[in-house]
Amino acid sequence: MDTFAARGYNNASLAEIAERVGLTQAGVLHYFRSKALLLTSVLELRDQSDIQQLGPDRPQGLAFLRHLVDTAIRNAEREGIVRLYAVLSAESVTDDHPAQDYFRDRYDGLRGFVADALREACGLPDDGSEKVGHAANAVIAVMDGLQVQWLLAPGAVDMAASTDLVVNALLRTLAPDRFGADG
Amino acid sequence: MDTFAARGYNNASLAEIAERVGLTQAGVLHYFRSKALLLTSVLELRDQSDIQQLGPDRPQGLAFLRHLVDTAIRNAEREGIVRLYAVLSAESVTDDHPAQDYFRDRYDGLRGFVADALREACGLPDDGSEKVGHAANAVIAVMDGLQVQWLLAPGAVDMAASTDLVVNALLRTLAPDRFGADG
Numbered sequence: 001m002d003t004f005a006a007r008g009y010n011n012a013s014l015a016e017i018a019e020r021v022g023l024t025q026a027g028v029l030h031y032f033r034s035k036a037l038l039l040t041s042v043l044e045l046r047d048q049s050d051i052q053q054l055g056p057d058r059p060q061g062l063a064f065l066r067h068l069v070d071t072a073i074r075n076a077e078r079e080g081i082v083r084l085y086a087v088l089s090a091e092s093v094t095d096d097h098p099a100q101d102y103f104r105d106r107y108d109g110l111r112g113f114v115a116d117a118l119r120e121a122c123g124l125p126d127d128g129s130e131k132v133g134h135a136a137n138a139v140i141a142v143m144d145g146l147q148v149q150w151l152l153a154p155g156a157v158d159m160a161a162s163t164d165l166v167v168n169a170l171l172r173t174l175a176p177d178r179f180g181a182d183g
Numbered sequence: 184m185d186t187f188a189a190r191g192y193n194n195a196s197l198a199e200i201a202e203r204v205g206l207t208q209a210g211v212l213h214y215f216r217s218k219a220l221l222l223t224s225v226l227e228l229r230d231q232s233d234i235q236q237l238g239p240d241r242p243q244g245l246a247f248l249r250h251l252v253d254t255a256i257r258n259a260e261r262e263g264i265v266r267l268y269a270v271l272s273a274e275s276v277t278d279d280h281p282a283q284d285y286f287r288d289r290y291d292g293l294r295g296f297v298a299d300a301l302r303e304a305c306g307l308p309d310d311g312s313e314k315v316g317h318a319a320n321a322v323i324a325v326m327d328g329l330q331v332q333w334l335l336a337p338g339a340v341d342m343a344a345s346t347d348l349v350v351n352a353l354l355r356t357l358a359p360d361r362f363g364a365d366g
């Protein structure tokens with residue numbers, strides 16, 4: 001995880017990873033077969049620790065949106081994981097990247113979760129309105145974009161405050177009667 | 184530009200770049216001295232074409248915010264440039280990346296521009312209120328984050344619609360009397 005976060009996937013060296021865990025490169029490849037499979041395994045391991053938050057038992061509606069803000073608070077204490085995701089998610093759009101499907105699927109799932117949560121929080125039907133989808137994509141995007149800014153200038157960026165501001169502003173836009181015009 | 188966008192900086196090969204422009208590697212290095220300086224030159228060249236939009240004569244207030252939405256519309260027609268920035272900005276947080284200062288400075292400048300534009304659009308004084316800063320960081324973040332999602336799944340993401348939604352929602356939050364609670 002640390003090596004992929006510090007160097008990205010393409011620039012990570014199996015020799016460095018092997019040395020950090022006290023194995024030979026052949027030893028690492030005995031367990032993971034290839035650098036690409038090692039990357040996939042690292043991402044899957046990370047996901048297991050978040051599975052309660054994003055699995056079928058995840059909080060619903062407003063509680064899920066508050067959970068996203070809590071995640072931004074927690075992320076400010078775990079720079080390594082933030083860097084891992086920021087670097088790899090963007091690097092995944094390069095040609096033939098082994099984590100491209102992983103991130104495409106991850107975003108597909110997240111977009112659906114956030115759209116569901118917005119609809120439930122706002123009491124809106126799932127009527128195919130595009131506005132909720134645009135808002136859901138924006139919530140995920142703001143969290144991702146803040147991470148890169150924060151990694152480069154931690155003192156200039158409050159990830160939780162900006163996320164909270166956007167979530168509340170979008171809730172007021174989607175359901176002004178429920179979330180009021182001020183506050 | 185195409186090679187850095189397709190592979191990222193770390194994984195880009197000078198041999199490939201030289202071949203694409205019909206030079207030897209020594210020929211490329213005659214002009215740019217190193218791969219790092221070539222990258223910096225590519226980014227500076229890109230900036231020159233946007234200089235009117237982000238220089239001292241840039242549009243002010245609401246017009247600047249509308250310009251950001253227009254940029255998102257235009258970006259949907261120029262996948263290569265979007266990929267270049269998405270990949271390199273995130274890769275810049277890896278250890279010893281040659282574009283780290285470039286992106287740190289770029290975001291510093293952008294945060295100031297967007298905060299100024301929000302204050303002017305909302306008729307707010309520059310009184311050190313943190314809310315405008317949080318909103319400015321969020322506007323930049325949402326544009327960046329949408330790019331990665333869009334590159335992975337263009338049909339699922341409307342960058343301009345999501346950006347417009349967030350900008351309007353934040354304007355209503357910062358100045359509800361001026362921008363109204365509905366619309």
